[in-house]
Every structure is written in C-alpha cells, then in structure tokens.
Amino acid sequence: MTTARKTTTVFLTVLCGLLLTIVSLVQRWPGWTWPALAVLLLVVPAGFFRMASQRRGPVPPSFEEQLTAAPVERTECRVNGVALPSLWDDYHFVFSATVRWYLADGPGRGTVLNPAGLAVDAVIGRARAIAEKREPGHASLLQHELGGALSRMHPDSTGHLRAMAEDVSLTLPAEDQERLDRLAGVRKDETVWEHQRKYEQSKRRYLGEDVLKDTGSAVVWWLTKNDEHVARTVADLPLLAR
Template sequence: MIGSGRNTMTVFVTLLLGLLLVIAGVALQWPRWAWPVLAAVLVTAAVAVNRLVSRDRDGFPPHLAMEPDLPIPPAPRQEIRVSGVALPSAVADYDFLFSATVRWSLLESPDGAALINPSGLAVDAVLHRAREITAGQPPSRSALVQHRLAGALATMRPDSGERLLAMALDVSLCLPDPDLERLAKLSTVRKERDVWEHERNHERNKRDYLGDDVLKDTGSAVVWWLSRNEDRIEETVDRIGVLARLTAAANNDEVAPEFRHLVTPPLVPPQQDFDEQSPPGPETAQERHEEPPEAGPDHRMDDVFAWFGFGPHDPDLALFAEHLVQVAEAHGKTEAAAEIKYRFDGRMPENPAEAPPPKS
C-alpha cells in the first residue's frame, strides 16, 4: 500500500510537470527537436520525484507509521500491611501499638546498585518516621498521636538510601488495655494526693496562724478577738483573763505576771478525811473557807468555752474544741490535748502518757 501511494505521487507530479511544459512549448512555439528533449526531461523528473518520496518514507519506521502515540505507563506501586508494632512513648515501659498499610514506589536505580527488598525498606522507613514522633508523646494521648502520625506519614518520602518512596495509609495507634488501666489508677492516685496535700497545707496554715499569730501572746489574742467582735469592747476587756490563760496553755507556759490579776483563782477541793458519822466541825469549815477547792479540768474548760461564747449545747463547740486540740498538739501540749479529747470524745488517748488525770 505504501508502494502504490508512492507511484501515484510520481505519476501526478510527472503529468503536472509535462502539462506545464507543453503549455510553455506551444505558447513559445518551440522547435521540433525540443519536444524529444521535453520527453527526456519528464522521464528524469519522474525518476527524481520517485526517489525523493521513497527516501522520506523510509526515514520513518514502517511498524510505527499507523500506530498512535501511547502515554507512558505510571510506575507500579506496591503495598503491605503491618500490625501491632511496638513504638516507644515518652514514658518507659509504655509502648504504643502501631498498625498501618505501607505503600512504596521504586526509584531509578544507579548503575551497579545492589538488589533490594522493597517491602522491607519501605516498612523500615515508615517505622523510623513514626518512632521519631511517638518517642516524645505521653502514652495517655494515643488518639491524638494517631491523628498526628496519619498526617506525618501521608506523603511519599524517600528512604535513607533513596531507593524508593514510602508512605503509610490507614494508620492506627493504641495502648494495651492493662497499660490503660494502670495509667488511670496512677492518675487517680495523683489527683487524690494533690487534694490531700492541699488539705494538709491548709490545716498546717491554720495551726501556724493560730499558734504563731493569734495565740503568740495575750495581746495578739486580744486583738484577734476584738477584730472579730468590734462592737463588743467591754466584753473583750472582761475576757482578757481567759485569753491570757488560753495563750499560756497554747505556749506551754504560765500566765504572764501582768495578766495574773485578771485570771480567776482556781478552786481547790478539800483534801481531808473525816468520819461519816461526825459532821465537820467549825475548824473544818474555816479551813474550807480559807483554802477553796480547786476546780477540775472540766470546769476550767467550761470557763474557756463560756468566755468564747459557747454554751454546753452549742453545735459548734466540738469543732472549736478540735481546733484547740490542733493548736495544743502543734505546740507540744500533749496533756492539754488529751484532756480536751477525753472531754469530748469520751475515750482515752492511745498513748497512756497522754491520759488525763482521773477525776475525783
């Protein structure tokens, strides 16, 4: 078919050229000997055209003359699934479990390059990139780290040897259930410890405030009471003696000499034996008048509570007594603290040395 097309082109060019020469010869009235020359020229022209057409056709491969241009096929991509790979976290012994689909695409190999295992290189490249991210993340944030990994591994990047491009799809990251339970318990313990520390610091601050500030001396106690009862000045003056006794007890000391005249002298009970059948005589009564009986611990505590405005059935009396126990223990007044505990709890302290004296 290619030969017939070439011949057709040769005949067409020869006829066209001959027609032009005949018209030129008739118009110019060439002599008779010019016509044989004209025929020879036409034959030579036909041969030249045929060779020219044949050379142009032979320059293009015949097996591609009728075939269309095809697009270059893309480089093949391959993938492999990895599951349950342990990756380190920011806390020792708490590893993430990593799962993903690793996809890779081979790059052009240099001359003399060694043969490779594409799947192994691709998995190693992806795990290396994932390990750099998880090593600095807390194990309790596995869901957040999973989304971060999905974004970081979503692009094709070359491996260390630049033999292929690798990426990860369908990334999954989790923590084993036992580790999740341990982290939950540790979190609960930390929260409870923080609350306990705050409560203990609050209690310590209260003891320091009462012992080092309010009950540091009688003057501080009076100022503290007056700041809480600004409109009860006369009553504050009447309570100076009780405050002096309370300050002395909190500091394990005696009442200051300048306040002793404001303190009610204790009542001493009679310390004598007599016959039940014989009534006490005048001397006994006189001695009892000269040496009044000493008031017991309960009576002294009732005076202190009454001075602070607490009645025997006041609902806040037990709480106030508990604060007094804390103040006494903070200043080493174990005996006073034991008496107050025994007064309100009705039970002896665990340390026998702290037990209050028996009541007569």
C-alpha cells in the same frame, strides 16, 4: 466442539457432495460451463468464510490488552500491631497503618526484590523516632501527630524508594491504659492531700505565731471575729490571756 468448527464441518460436507454431483454431471456439460464452474468454486467458499468471520466478531480489545499488559505491581500493604517504645520504660504504643511507596528512578538503583519490606521499615523507623519521645498517656494526641508526619513521601535509607503511611492507628494495651488511669487518680488524690496539709500547717502557724503570741494579739483577733460583741470580748479577757 465450538459453533465455528461445527459450521466449517457442515460446509465441507456440503462442498464434497456438491463436487461429487458436479463430477458425475460434468461429462455431459458443454465447454462454456467450465469457466462459470471455476468462478463458482472460488466465490462460494470466500463468501461463506466471510459470513462466518462476521458472525464470530472481532477479538475484544480488553482481551488483547490483557494478553499484552504488564503485570500490576503492588505499591501498598497493611501493617498491624507493631509495638513502638514510649518515653517510659515498659510502656509501648501499638501502631497500625497502610504503607504506600513508589520506586525511585536513577542510575545504579538495581532491582528491589522486596520493596514492601523496605517501605515498612522506613515508615516504622520514622514513627519510632517520634513515639519514643512521647509519654504513653497521650496516645490519642500522638496518633494525629504521626498521621501528619507520615503523610509525606520520604526516601528510605537505601534510596531505592519513597514511602508514606495513611490510616494511622495508635493505641495502648488495655492493661497499660488501666495502670495509667490508676496512677493519674493517685496523683490527683496526692495533690489534694498536699494542699490540705499545707493549709493546716499555715493555719497553725498563723494562730501560734501571730494570733495567740500575746494577750493583745488575741484580743485584736477576737474583736475582728466578733466586732459586734465588744462587751463580751472584754469579759473574756482573762480567758484570752490564758
């Protein structure tokens, strides 16, 4: 039982007792006391209920607003671990983001039962159109590119809403990243080996087709290497001729 109800019960009990007392005494009262008694019976209850209402206080505005406020419509959701294709077959990016949207106003739009589904589909479609043209080795760079491309509100294909994304995250699965690292190491080693092979071929061609094609070319080459040992070069002419 609340405090206000208890107070009302006590008041009614006291009032009933007062009335019984008055009835027992009224037969001996003079006639001029009847108007005073009527005023007393009207003023006392009114004053009592006024005091009770002041003690209880007004209804909080926030409570009234909660009763009349419309339900809050959700306009964002989190998407995690969506696979997006890359330029290379069998390599996929892992996409996560917070999708936001708002419903478009206009005639004939109708009621959208699942706006989150439309917004997520629109954002993923925009992200896929970019990701499938990028190599998997540049996931960190693509993450920033998608963060900029998806930061603007764009209408979905149905025209019911506009959607965007923030907190974009883009990664590669760990095993795919390991494969890319090994491929990069092999390509680097192959490039170094190719340069070494070309260097050796060029050196052999230079010696065989230029330096050692005849005795004169061999002597000139030897002199450029040992210009301070002319006498020794002359002594080595038979060797250079062979």
